[in-house]
Amino acid sequence: MPILRIQNLTKDYNKGLFRKKFRALSDLSLSVEEGEIFGILGPNGAGKTTTIKILLQIIFPTAGTAWLLDKEIGDRSQIHKIGYMPENPYFYRFLTGMEFLKFYARLAGIPAEEIRKKAERLLDIVGLSFAAKTRIGEYSKGMVTRVGIAQALVTDPMLLLLDEPMSGLDPIGRREIRDLILELKEEKKTIFFCSHILADVEMLCDRIAILNKGVLVEQGTVREILAAQQSDYIVTLNELSPSLVSQLQPLAKKYEEIGGIHHFTVPSREEAQKITDLAKDAGAQLIEFRPERKTLEDYFVKEVGTRE
């Protein structure tokens, strides 16, 4: 049973003086299984934040609906089992980290005698115990993100909705948040997060959905999505005579010579094999024969970039 199910979700906004209709999200359907990390990937304006905001009823859909923990959005009876951190979080600057978490614990109806312990434990989890009595207005961006995640964990939720959790962080901050997300997965929490940082998504997610201009472009595991892409092959050879190089070069899509080692990139396995056979017959040494590794970035640039 999916923990999160989205069905034909559509959101229109009216923009400008003449209230011109603008479609931010178009007919999105997807589902997230319990315990997985699901990433929504897309450039700015793809509809990622819109999706999360609809799920939490911060905005309302124009059409379609969704179910969180088997309850249709609008039914708020299970809301305490959902944690949320917004993009570029901006929290009450006048509260200290400890006061901030106590505030959310009170809102969640956690018994008064447990609140302090809970806040201390959460600050410890996100590594902010040292800043418990410091006002959030004095926190760095990374600290604000961490206290934001602590806030999302106040009710010990089953499902976490994180909007761009690594945005604007330095490499160390990103690494810390990544590790924290993986720890949460080990605790069997389901994480639904959106990002435009491809490396993070590739590293963390069990499955992803790619959105562009409000439309779902692709969904599946990173491996599935990349496997569906036609891959180039690379043949690396040594000890090639200049005449053999000039014979093989026209067969390749790309040719490079680095330190006496020759790299031929060809569009298919058959052509790679042909180059290899010709080189071997001429006495050359085969160093490597492999498909070129596609990254999510390659896919993203190709699929999303061309649709701009």
Added chain:
Amino acid sequence: MNKILTIAMNTYKESVRNKVFYIILLFAVGILLFSFALASLALGEDDRVIKNIGLLSINAFGLLIAMFIGVNLIYEELDKRTIYTIIASGVSRSEFIIGKFLGLFLTVVVNVAIMGFLLCLLIMVWPNSSITPSLILAMYLFLFEMMVVIAIALLFSSFSTPVLSAILTFMCWIIGHMSDDLWQWSRHLLESGSTTFAYFLRFLYFILPNLEIYNIKNQVTFREDIGSLGYVVLLYPLAAIAYSAILMWITTYSFAKRDFK
């Protein structure tokens, strides 16, 4: 109820940690002390000067807090997007609005209590002056005037910018203090045949609260009759509560289906 009180206490904390609150309070205390200096110059009128300036400053600075913190309260939550995590925590939009309202009202009550206590202290040490029940009633009524002003400020703040909200709230406050004049003016206009504008004034008369009923400064200063105690203690405050409740209902209604972008 727990959620409303949590939001209210947080709003109170936010207001009293706001520098504006302390600046206004400091100014108000300064004016209270200044009334001391003026009283020493006003021979035979010292009691009136202290009470008049004292009540005026409590009223004016309480209104400043109600108005300027009130018009920013909801706007800032939307602008800074702090409302997102509140809504995601299961707080309904009406609980949020009511909590904000109660939190700011508590701030105003604390402000009036501090200044009222200071004024009473000044009166106690001044030889020709004494604390009268009507003085306490005047401060009690201020609270209900401020309650209405907060409700108006929150209503405007839920759909417009702080500057526009402040202007509109201030206009409502001015018109609210001219309620009787509006009626008289419209009567004269009807007699002279200008019906459209007269009906517009009548419309304002009926939809805006009569804030002048919460002002008994002059009666206190000149030791005049303040009217029926039942009206002052019970009926006028109940009218303010009912009017504020209606405004809160309109604010929550307009908030209920709004997209927070």
